Amino acid sequence: MxxxxxxxxxxxxxxxxxxxxxxxxDSPDVDEAVAAIIADVRHRGDAALIDLTQRFDRVTLTSGTLRISGDEIDDAAARVPEDQRAALALAADRIRAYHERQRPEDAQWTDDTGASLGWRWTAVAAAGLYVPGGLASYPSSVLMNAIPAKVAGVPRLAMVVPAPDGALNPLVLAAAKLAGVDEVYRIGGAQAIAALAYGTKTIAPVDKITGPGNAFVAAAKRRVFGKVGIDMIAxxxxxxxxxxxxxxxxxxxxxxxxxxxxxxxxxxxxxxxxxxxxxxxxxxxxxxxxxxxxxxxxxxxxxxxxxxxxxxxxxxxxxxxxxxxxxxxxxxxxxxxxxxxxxxxxxxxxxxxxxxxxxxxxxxGPNHVLPTARSARFSSGLSVLDFMKRTTLARMTPAALRTVGPSAETLAQAESLEAHGLSVTARLRKLNDPG
Amino acid sequence: MxxxxxxxxxxxxxxxxxxxxxxxxDSPDVDEAVAAIIADVRHRGDAALIDLTQRFDRVTLTSGTLRISGDEIDDAAARVPEDQRAALALAADRIRAYHERQRPEDAQWTDDTGASLGWRWTAVAAAGLYVPGGLASYPSSVLMNAIPAKVAGVPRLAMVVPAPDGALNPLVLAAAKLAGVDEVYRIGGAQAIAALAYGTKTIAPVDKITGPGNAFVAAAKRRVFGKVGIDMIAxxxxxxxxxxxxxxxxxxxxxxxxxxxxxxxxxxxxxxxxxxxxxxxxxxxxxxxxxxxxxxxxxxxxxxxxxxxxxxxxxxxxxxxxxxxxxxxxxxxxxxxxxxxxxxxxxxxxxxxxxxxxxxxxxxGPNHVLPTARSARFSSGLSVLDFMKRTTLARMTPAALRTVGPSAETLAQAESLEAHGLSVTARLRKLNDPG
Structure with a gap:
């Protein structure tokens, strides 16, 4: 009741x-096991992935079959019934249209001192997308993670999805194809997260990892955070x-x-x-x-x-x-x-x-990856911004430096950071006595 | 060399x-000590803060003196030399002007199915700002953390700053006043982070914590992440x-x-x-x-x-x-x-x-809280967005549901999520047979 x-x-x-x-x-405490798996993948690369996949997914791979080929993806996509394919395509179109409106704007302006200020948004160079295997292998999640990354302009999007006993969901591969995923690997668990974060001979490392997973995946994401960016742990x-x-x-x-x-x-x-x-x-x-x-x-x-x-x-x-x-x-x-x-x-x-x-x-159209456990108090659902970062820009002119420089000197002295102040002082001296 | x-x-x-x-x-491993401190503050509240501040900062506090009064802040600000006060004011004005341009826009539109879509940004209800004590107690960091929060519209901004042996930097308090910080507490370390995250009798909990700190502070921020949002660990x-x-x-x-x-x-x-x-x-x-x-x-x-x-x-x-x-x-x-x-x-x-x-x-003008250790590959400096979150909005009309609903049913069936599909089917049935 x-x-x-x-x-x-x-x-x-x-x-x-x-x-x-x-x-x-009640998350099981898998942190020690996950630490060992990550260390193994960092140390032995592909060989560790192959051993761990044999052990956990009962699938025999080689460096050559870690990656799912384009032909295999095409074949799987072709097996998807027409009504499912059409539904997936409509979903992808609507998700893309919504997320295209999230693309942030760059800015640049000149202030009253003559200083030029602004910022510029750029996409991460490579993102990794985790997709669970088995029952929770949802094609909709592939779209919800991959499309914002592609709308952001991420040039390389690598997906990992375990194939327990060799089984893969054709609709998941069809969704990956539709969303423009660039590489798909048949690995899962903490070992897949480690491969995405640190890279192996076959899998180049990425800068950001998103996507849902079990306790092992969540613990691995926590551990590689800092080395790469991650989305929330849902x-x-x-x-x-x-x-x-x-x-x-x-x-x-x-x-x-x-x-x-x-x-x-x-x-x-x-x-x-x-x-x-x-x-x-x-x-x-x-x-x-x-x-x-x-x-x-x-x-x-x-x-x-x-x-x-x-x-x-x-x-x-x-x-x-x-x-x-x-x-x-x-x-x-x-x-x-x-x-x-x-x-x-x-x-x-x-x-x-x-x-x-x-x-x-x-x-x-909106994303279905959303903040849980009361975290909507301080965080947002997945968006295009999660696959981009902002560089701030500042350019002083001599006149601007003359206006604001003395205050920087004063604050640097107040904070006992002498070289900070001197780096301004040296320039102001040149401006005041150009000879 | x-x-x-x-x-x-x-x-x-x-x-x-x-x-x-x-x-x-080489961060010292302080995680166990930090876990004990957080547990103590959760359990004993103000009493734990008072004991821990006595032990670490050699300051005797009561529930009544945990908070620094407005008079004390005013007195400290009045002691700041005029040139420093003017420099701080110019800095605050320029930081505010830059960050005001970062305020994100809400969006709402109607698509070709008649569905209304969009999103809305709102500020977190309460933010906490950690400021280190002693030598690294920088007034510039107070401005860089507090001003974006206030520009975001955070109604309650609580600052913590330890006062080792009773000493506080007047310029830090002046900066807090200038930036519009609402509450200031003379506590620091993991105990201050715990108080901000979980609250005590005197200190109401916040939703987001930012600001730099030593290894204890960083470990505490990692531990409370999830309960509250945090900025990066610099x-x-x-x-x-x-x-x-x-x-x-x-x-x-x-x-x-x-x-x-x-x-x-x-x-x-x-x-x-x-x-x-x-x-x-x-x-x-x-x-x-x-x-x-x-x-x-x-x-x-x-x-x-x-x-x-x-x-x-x-x-x-x-x-x-x-x-x-x-x-x-x-x-x-x-x-x-x-x-x-x-x-x-x-x-x-x-x-x-x-x-x-x-x-x-x-x-x-731009923020000085920035991604370190190569994390600029995937993350950005502190901004107004760090103190806001986005709620996505969707409103279907009967016509829109008729257009997109069948595809949602198809995908729900493909994912074996029957109730998802039925929640759409029940509505479509009513639309198709309103009698």
Whole structure:
């Protein structure tokens, strides 16, 4: 049974705090094993990758077959049914169109001292994309990671995907082809992260690694951070739906279940202004759970972490929503724009009853890689900016240096950094006595 | 002696690789001590802060004196000499003007399906700024961290600065006042980071922590990452100067020394097209080192990590620069814009001989918190964006859902996520059979 809460109850605050602080994930401590794997790949390169892939994925590779050939990718893509191919293409087009608007602008201007100031954005030279194998090998994630990188202008995008017992998802390879991935390697786990970060004879190192993975992958990403950039370490998925009584309880139930079916640690919360509606949604969830294919997973998530909260008004809903800072937020109310304007912390908002969160997972356009575990308070979903970096630019003229230089000298002296000051002083002296 | 390299030599590649991979920092392993400190602050709050401050800073505090009062800040600011106050004000104005241009734009548009898409940027609700005590307590760093936060619109900015033996730098407090810092606490070390991340009775928790610190502070920031956002963990400072023979060797020597004087682990590199000029700069460094106040530090840095590299042409200089990916890059050549256009990876560029790097540290306008240790390959200096996050927005109309919904169903089925598909199917069914 999920928890039913009512914001009007005297014990609500304590119960809500308990809900907020529920520990939903127990990551196994694999750090030592991961450290050993990374050291092995750094030391032995391809040979380590081949040994580890044999051990973990039961696949025999050589340096020549680590990389999946263009022909193999083409063959796999050709095996994808036409309707899936068309759906993938529409998704890719929409994701690309959305992310193209995120390209940042360079700037350059001259200020009142005559100094020229600005910045310039450039893409990272090479990015690596981790794609899980097996059941969680999602073609949509390939698009969501690869397209922003390509829109950013990353010239080299290398993807790794394990092939347990040799099996690869053809739709994943089709997505890689569609998104413009440049290289694909059939490796996974911490060894794949190590190869991307440090390089081997066959795999050139990259500068940035993104993509979801299991505990080994997450630990490896933490370890190589600094040597390369990484995206966030994602926790289990979450959804918060704020819905009034004008909704179909079954739709809202399906929206809650579409997070719950991801993972037993996922969390689905409904906030509603109508306790009866909340009860109706709870009933609809129970009905759907009787037949849902992934009912074991979804049922466990709903039982352990689900919640239905009744509030007196939408303003209270907005306040609670910001305390939850949800990854996904659905606003199924009469005026979703007005409610949205009251809310500050959310990874992605889905406005109105015709925008189920699943649209955002696949085909809406915005990215589905989003901040979890309340980190929407301080971080954002994946974007084009994650594959770019900014260089600041400054150019003083003699006149500009004359204007601002003396203050730099003063501050350098105040900070006891003599050479800093002298580097300005030497130039000012020349300006004041050019002879 | 710094290393002298020539790109034309046959052993250059190996020597350059050695230079690139030089390990400049040996962080003491303080992780266990830091974990204990954080646990203590989480458990005992203010009482732990008071005990730890007594132990590490030899200062006796109470819950009432943890926070530095407005009067105390005003008194300190009033003690700052007028020239320093004016220099600080000019720096703050210029930093604010530069960062105001970084405010990102929200976006909202309607696509050809009728779907409304976009995103919205919002500031984090509370940020914490760490400022070191003692010698490295730099007022310029207060401005560089606090002003972007305030430009971003962060409503609550809390600063922590240790007061070893009771001593505080008045200029640091003046900078905090000038930059609009809302609260200042006289605590430091891992305990201050823990207080900012988890909160105590006196100190409310924040969502994002930035600012430099020693090994304890860095380890604590790593540990609280996830609970809150953090900025990069900065390594020792670096400068690369690319200079032709038309420069004054003494100016370039001072620019190299203005990094070297920061830290024995700092690194200063000159790349020049003229071996004789390189030698003249080396001689000028030696001369300046005879009298420089911080000659012990600067001399050790220059001896252990300094380098002068001769190249046949500026294109080679640009290629080597991108391999170094320097934190600070000075282009002291006839056409710095042309050379700048050939270079991709640098935290900050200083163009032309009238722009010593020290201008960027204090008064240029761009931020001086920049990526070190080759991380300019994938990351950027501190900016307004570091104190904001983006929420993506999507709103489908019935017509838009009819257009894109079937593809979402197809992809959900392909990924075996039934509830995802059903949440779309239920709505499409209603659209197709509204009766």
């Amino acid at each position: 999920p928890v039913f809460l009512n914001a009007a109850d005297t014990d609500f605050e304590a119960a809500f705090e308990t809900l907020l602080s529920a520990k939903r994930e 926790g289990p998925s979450e959804i918060l739906v704020i819905a009034d009584a004008a909704n179909d309880p079954d739709w809202i139930a399906l929206d809650l279940l579409s997070q719950a079916e991801h993972d037993e640690s996922a969390q689905s919360i409904l906030i509603t202004t109508d306790a009866g509606f909340g009860q109706a949604v709870g009933d609809a969830v129970d009905r759907r759970l009787q037949t849902l294919e992934r009912r074991a997973i979804a049922g466990a998530s709903w039982r352990d972490f689900g919640a239905i909260i009744t509030v007196p008004d939408l303003t209270t809903a907005a306040v609670l929503s910001d305390r939850i800072a949800p990854e996904h937020l659905e606003l199924c109310v009469a005026d979703p724009d007005a409610l949205s304007a009251q809310i500050t912390h959310a990874g992605a908002m889905f406005l109105g009853q015709w925008t189920p969160e699943a649209i955002g997972d696949y085909i809406g | 710094p290393v002298f390299l020539n790109a034309a030599d046959t052993d250059f590649e190996a020597a350059f690789e050695t230079l690139l991979s030089a390990k400049r920092e 390594g020792p400072s670096e400068i690369l100067v690319i200079a032709d023979a038309a420069n004054d060797p003494d100016w370039i020597a001072l620019d190299l020394l203005s990094q070297a004087e920061h830290d024995e682990s700092a690194q200063s590199i000159l790349i020049t097209t003229d071996a004789g000029f390189g030698q003249a700069v080396g001689d000028a460094v030696d001369r300046r080192l005879q009298t420089l106040e911080r000659r012990a530090i600067a001399g050790a840095s220059w001896r252990d990590f300094g380098a002068i590299i001769t190249v046949p042409d500026l294109t080679t200089a640009a290629v080597l620069s991108d391999r170094i990916a320097p934190e600070h890059l000075e282009l002291c050549v006839a056409d710095p814009d042309a050379l700048s256009a050939q270079i991709t990876h640098a935290g900050a560029m200083f163009l032309g001989q009238w722009t010593p790097e020290a201008i960027g540290d204090y008064i240029g």
